[in-house]
Amino acid sequence: MSYEFLGERLIRAVRKPHQCKACGRTIQPGLPATYATTIQDGEFFAWRSHPECREAEAVWNKQRGPWGQRNSCDEDYFWLWQAMEGEPIERAWLVANHPVAAGRLHISLEGCDYPEPARRWAV
Ligand SMILES: [Zn+2]
Known part of the structure; x- marks a missing residue:
């Protein structure tokens, strides 16, 4: 496995919808996004994220594992939603430190997997 992180840059406003x-x-469209690129086993990968989600994800990965260090492989990296799945301590950390990203994942301090009914229908 080879993995090389090429970099990331901020797009001020995307022109068409993208999945974070x-x-x-x-x-x-019209919202900012982070555009990140890597080469994994000779293949080029690029993806977009909400800037707040990307920041939370990068911080989490740097704190929890060897990702970001030389010679680490892509398996060391967790997408933000993977890192939070069924992990109450990680979820509490996200709510406390990255509330915008937590809101997008419908994570609240109550530990509830689903938004409150009133919020579920809010736009
Ligand atoms: Zn996002």
């Missing part, structure tokens, strides 16, 4: 790789929700 970190939270799975749509990045609507």
Whole structure:
């Protein structure tokens, strides 16, 4: 396995909808996005995320594992939604430190997997 992180840059406003790789929700046209690129085993990968989601994901991966260090492989990396799945401590960390990203993943401090009924229908 070879993995090389090429870099990332901020797009001020995307022109068409994209799926955020970190939270799975749509990045609507006109909103900012982070565009990140890697080469894994000779293949080029590029993806977009909400800037807040990307930041939370990068911080989490840097704190929890060897990702970001030289010679780490792509398996060390967790998408934000993977990192939070069924992990109450990680979820509490996300709510406390990255509330915008937590909101996109419908994570609240109550530990409830689903939004409150009133919020579920909110636009
Ligand atoms: Zn997102």
